[in-house]
Amino acid sequence: MTYCVGIKLNAGLVFLSDSRTNAGVDNISTFRKMIVYERRGDRFMVLLSAGNLSISQSVRELLQVEALREDPESDPITIWNATSMFDAARVLGETVRHVYDRDADALKNAGVEFNVNLIFGGQIRGEGMRLFQVYSAGNFIEATPETPYFQVGEYKYGKPVLDRVITPDTALDEAAKCALVSMDSTMKSNLSVGPPLDLVVYEANRFETDRIVCIDMHNPYYRMVHTSWGQKLREVFDSLEDPVWDDAHTDIPLMPIDGNTKPLKKITRPEEKLI
Amino acid sequence: MTYCVGIKLNAGLVFLSDSRTNAGVDNISTFRKMIVYERRGDRFMVLLSAGNLSISQSVRELLQVEALREDPESDPITIWNATSMFDAARVLGETVRHVYDRDADALKNAGVEFNVNLIFGGQIRGEGMRLFQVYSAGNFIEATPETPYFQVGEYKYGKPVLDRVITPDTALDEAAKCALVSMDSTMKSNLSVGPPLDLVVYEANRFETDRIVCIDMHNPYYRMVHTSWGQKLREVFDSLEDPVWDDAHTDIPLMPIDGNTKPLKKITRPEEKLI
Numbered sequence: 418m419t420y421c422v423g424i425k426l427n428a429g430l431v432f433l434s435d436s437r438t439n440a441g442v443d444n445i446s447t448f449r450k451m452i453v454y455e456r457r458g459d460r461f462m463v464l465l466s467a468g469n470l471s472i473s474q475s476v477r478e479l480l481q482v483e484a485l486r487e488d489p490e491s492d493p494i495t496i497w498n499a500t501s502m503f504d505a506a507r508v509l510g511e512t513v514r515h516v517y518d519r520d521a522d523a524l525k526n527a528g529v530e531f532n533v534n535l536i537f538g539g540q541i542r543g544e545g546m547r548l549f550q551v552y553s554a555g556n557f558i559e560a561t562p563e564t565p566y567f568q569v570g571e572y573k574y575g576k577p578v579l580d581r582v583i584t585p586d587t588a589l590d591e592a593a594k595c596a597l598v599s600m601d602s603t604m605k606s607n608l609s610v611g612p613p614l615d616l617v618v619y620e621a622n623r624f625e626t627d628r629i630v631c632i633d634m635h636n637p638y639y640r641m642v643h644t645s646w647g648q649k650l651r652e653v654f655d656s657l658e659d660p661v662w663d664d665a666h667t668d669i670p671l672m673p674i675d676g677n678t679k680p681l682k683k684i685t686r687p688e689e690k691l692i
Numbered sequence: 693m694t695y696c697v698g699i700k701l702n703a704g705l706v707f708l709s710d711s712r713t714n715a716g717v718d719n720i721s722t723f724r725k726m727i728v729y730e731r732r733g734d735r736f737m738v739l740l741s742a743g744n745l746s747i748s749q750s751v752r753e754l755l756q757v758e759a760l761r762e763d764p765e766s767d768p769i770t771i772w773n774a775t776s777m778f779d780a781a782r783v784l785g786e787t788v789r790h791v792y793d794r795d796a797d798a799l800k801n802a803g804v805e806f807n808v809n810l811i812f813g814g815q816i817r818g819e820g821m822r823l824f825q826v827y828s829a830g831n832f833i834e835a836t837p838e839t840p841y842f843q844v845g846e847y848k849y850g851k852p853v854l855d856r857v858i859t860p861d862t863a864l865d866e867a868a869k870c871a872l873v874s875m876d877s878t879m880k881s882n883l884s885v886g887p888p889l890d891l892v893v894y895e896a897n898r899f900e901t902d903r904i905v906c907i908d909m910h911n912p913y914y915r916m917v918h919t920s921w922g923q924k925l926r927e928v929f930d931s932l933e934d935p936v937w938d939d940a941h942t943d944i945p946l947m948p949i950d951g952n953t954k955p956l957k958k959i960t961r962p963e964e965k966l967i
Contacts, residue, residue, distance in 0.1 A: 573849055574851070577881055606852055630937075642932060645931075645932055646932065647856065650928060652928075653924040654856070654869075657916070660865055
């Protein structure tokens with residue numbers, strides 16, 4: 418499987434991807450799922466991919482040369498000459514449809530669904546940063562201040578911490594930390610998501626970045642996050658009071674038990690029991 | 693959707709279920725998903741159900757009267773005369789198949805999958821406690837010390853805390869707390885899992901329980917768990933150091949960037965940066 422997350426903040430963009438691919442649990446491989454398109458001073462874009470690897474690799478390959486030809490009078494649009502990230506996302510969507518036209522019938526004949534999920538974000542000189550999620554049909558949605566991040570692949574285990582932490586005002590390195598915690602939770606619960614991890618942090622209006630890192634399990638920062646998060650979660654859990662059972666019955670009936678409704682207890686907090 | 697969890701500990705059993713059912717987000721209802729079968733001093737059993745509500749309601753109704761007739765010479769086995777939880781689970785599996793025989797074809801014609809997932813646990817005098825997960829085909833698996841819990845329904849959001857906390861030695865009320873934290877994480881991330889919650893705690897070798905409670909969102913204990921867990925998770929997150937970017941390059945190449953491989957940075961912990 419795969420887990421990728423892209424986050425759009427006022428301060429910049431954060432992208433993180435794992436690199437484990439599997440065709441069944443007996444066939445696990447390492448493939449990088451992040452690609453960076455950069456022309457210094459002009460544009461900076463990152464693509465993260467989940468889904469069928471043959472599709473996402475084709476999309477990445479073709480995206481560099483794909484052109485959107487809408488109007489025979491004007492030049493075709495590519496990701497390298499697009500004047501907005503919206504147009505660049507349209508080129509990406511078109512690339513997905515191009516691969517669909519080429520491969521979908523043959524995949525269907527083999528019983529394989531045409532499945533690809535992409536996160537595409539960045540900044541082109543002249544406008545602000547933008548972040549998109551592109552679907553198998555080539556359609557796409559854009560992140561907003563209310564929902565400033567996208568996930569593709571195995572998203573559930575890593576979603577709660579993003580929901581608790583990320584807002585547009587979150588600092589870049591704090592968001593990078595949050596993405597790594599989110600990835601760590603995912604890797605703990607789903608063996609088909611695995612290292613090394615690719616992390617890119619982009620600062621707004623720079624049109625390039627030098628904060629690109631490949632993180633393996635020996636990375637001291639990742640090791641600290643992994644160990645401390647687990648230990649401290651356990652400490653938080655232990656710090657919550659256990660429930661106390663109270664003899665006062667509540668009025669809400671449980672399901673009939675052996676034909677009869679049984680009176681219920683209440684659970685309360687310890688100090689309330691003492692009152 | 694649904695979320696139910698059953699936990700088997702040395703000290704007893706814990707069962708927790710939500711009560712939200714939906715047929716699309718525009719059709720949400722409340723149905724209890726827990727039923728207790730108890731004959732004091734003789735047997736205590738709990739059934740939790742997820743999946744198609746018409747199937748699980750039929751299973752619950754028929755389970756009280758279903759009989760396994762294997763040998764025409766001997767009396768049929770029911771959950772009320774079974775001498776082991778294994779036999780009681782076989783009766784439950786047979787009940788699922790009974791409903792399958794009755795409904796599956798008609799459901800298939802309507803494009804509905806025959807989908808039911810059950811957790812069934814308890815104790816019958818003469819043997820220890822046992823906990824089973826029963827599938828749509830009526831087959832089942834049993835919990836072991838290595839995997840002392842089962843979940844059905846929306847299991848992913850609530851799984852990490854169970855994995856971190858639950859072992860066979862966990863105390864009963866601590867496991868109840870853990871189940872409630874697990875449920876709280878699930879309700880936070882999936883709107884189709886919702887209150888009220890049914891919680892049963894069974895102490896080993898009692899063959900009855902008085903720790904049965906229906907918890908709504910006004911319950912002071914649940915409110916404390918909900919609020920404190922969220923606040924303290926955030927405090928733990930804030931207590932982890934942010935990454936620090938180091939100019940030392942690593943050797944692992946990222947994907948080619950605009951045709952060239954870009955040198956990578958390292959991220960380190962703050963104190964290592966200072967060295």
